Amino acid sequence: QLPCSLTLVIFGGSGDLTMRKLIPSLLQLYQQGHTPEKFSVLGLGRTRYSDEDYRNHLLEALQKYLKPEEFDREKAVEFLRRVFYLNLDPEKEDDYEMLRDYLKELDRETDSCGNYIFYLATPPSLYGVVPKHLIRVGLNDIVQEDADSNYLKYTHDLSKCKHPIRRIVIEKPFGYDLESARRLTDIYQHGFYEDQLYRIDHYLGKETVQNIMALRFANGFFEPLWNRNYIKCVEITAVENMGVEGRGGYYDNSGALRDMVQNHLAQLVALTAMEPPVQFDAEHFRNEVVKVYQSFRPLKEGDVHKNVVRGQYTSAEWKGEIHKGYREEDKVNPGSRTETFLAMKLFIDNWRWHGVPFYLRTGKMMPTKVSEIIIHFHSTPHQMFGTRDGTSVPNQLIIRLQPNEGIVLKFAAKVPGSGFEVKKTSMDFTYDSIGGLPTTNAYARLLEDAMLGDPTLFTRSDAVEASWKFFDPILKAWETDPSIPLYGYPAGTWGPLQSHEIMDDPTQTWTNPC
Numbered sequence: 001q002l003p004c005s006l007t008l009v010i011f012g013g014s015g016d017l018t019m020r021k022l023i024p025s026l027l028q029l030y031q032q033g034h035t036p037e038k039f040s041v042l043g044l045g046r047t048r049y050s051d052e053d054y055r056n057h058l059l060e061a062l063q064k065y066l067k068p069e070e071f072d073r074e075k076a077v078e079f080l081r082r083v084f085y086l087n088l089d090p091e092k093e094d095d096y097e098m099l100r101d102y103l104k105e106l107d108r109e110t111d112s113c114g115n116y117i118f119y120l121a122t123p124p125s126l127y128g129v130v131p132k133h134l135i136r137v138g139l140n141d142i143v144q145e146d147a148d149s150n151y152l153k154y155t156h157d158l159s160k161c162k163h164p165i166r167r168i169v170i171e172k173p174f175g176y177d178l179e180s181a182r183r184l185t186d187i188y189q190h191g192f193y194e195d196q197l198y199r200i201d202h203y204l205g206k207e208t209v210q211n212i213m214a215l216r217f218a219n220g221f222f223e224p225l226w227n228r229n230y231i232k233c234v235e236i237t238a239v240e241n242m243g244v245e246g247r248g249g250y251y252d253n254s255g256a257l258r259d260m261v262q263n264h265l266a267q268l269v270a271l272t273a274m275e276p277p278v279q280f281d282a283e284h285f286r287n288e289v290v291k292v293y294q295s296f297r298p299l300k301e302g303d304v305h306k307n308v309v310r311g312q313y314t315s316a317e318w319k320g321e322i323h324k325g326y327r328e329e330d331k332v333n334p335g336s337r338t339e340t341f342l343a344m345k346l347f348i349d350n351w352r353w354h355g356v357p358f359y360l361r362t363g364k365m366m367p368t369k370v371s372e373i374i375i376h377f378h379s380t381p382h383q384m385f386g387t388r389d390g391t392s393v394p395n396q397l398i399i400r401l402q403p404n405e406g407i408v409l410k411f412a413a414k415v416p417g418s419g420f421e422v423k424k425t426s427m428d429f430t431y432d433s434i435g436g437l438p439t440t441n442a443y444a445r446l447l448e449d450a451m452l453g454d455p456t457l458f459t460r461s462d463a464v465e466a467s468w469k470f471f472d473p474i475l476k477a478w479e480t481d482p483s484i485p486l487y488g489y490p491a492g493t494w495g496p497l498q499s500h501e502i503m504d505d506p507t508q509t510w511t512n513p514c
């Protein structure tokens, strides 16, 4: 149930994420009546805005990032009356006292009772700074925990809420590597309970990603096949036909592994590979995610050479235009060795998946934008029927996450008529057949869950740690072993050809969706 009042406090209030995703999602939730009755948004940032300037700026962003049919100016203006702005430098200690006083005043004016969600839409370098200060000024927790804190003195009316909400939503990547992720966890655990922490991974907010669980656990017929006996390998691709889009400063310190693989792709592996949770709630679901991460076969020395291929896009003519290479992008080091492409193989050492390779691939400036999971089933032990061109017909289940969202089962059917020739065919499910996908994006779903206090689709500390434990050796090997190549690939292509060499079966290649 939604609380009766709530203020969403956004650090990075004038940043790209706020403009593109958070504010449009909040407007959509507001229009659908999915925000608390007394709901305010407080944007924080170093840029100086008056409330009015900030609202105008957001109005422009809403017009830009919502589809015309989703944008209702009148509603937007009505919603923006609930939005405020405070000029705050997240690195300045004193500013947090100011924030605390401002919130107290806002509560009084809006007759609210001190329920706050803090959203860290900031560069990752601030993920450790902000919570320290929030804790210091007592904005993290409630009076029962610390009767002497300043918070008690400033709280104006606790009687309305037995237990004010204090949650913190943190964007990915949580940590830069295993050690820094552990340090961050320490900082948070110093002043927040685990159930106040909402580490967001927007892939889990996608309807199509959630449907992986429905596909597996609401149907009886896939489960008997969902294991090493019937599945030959799993291929997961999440690629984009864009570059770093003005985010060079962030991306150059991050790279594809930290930006996409350690979080989004790892979650997709978890949903594909997990055991059915005993019931669908935060604890049981997240327990199963952690177990998958803990079963990733650790990479040994030399495995990074064999199992991981990294690349970086180079300048090329594509669709009649010359595209910059990564090193020419704004705010990117001209000698950068940051990977914009990664293909890798991993194994899950448990009873269900032993010996089944999971191939993961992500990249920027690829020919198209697509995210999909392909389950490759073993073929029949003896092929009685042939195709006209002599190729075999693979049995595949393709879970298309975006675009053309749906599920496709590929199999062989007899060519009608004389003889016994077979050909590839498929059965398709598209979301249109069940009323279409919601118009709201993944962030809307997750913001609503955070307001409802449902952490199921957010990443728990132990999962972050287990995931980093597995991926960290790749980063370490890249740092310390200069013999590991970083391949260039022309913008608009499917990445370095060497990515095919990680396949266990030499006849297999990556499936390039169109």
Ligand code: BG6
Pocket: 238, 240, 259, 260, 371
């Ligand atoms: C973000 C990454 O988390 O996911 C971006 O930081 C990437 O670099 C984006 O472009 C991809 O998300 P989606 O939903 O468009 O696949």
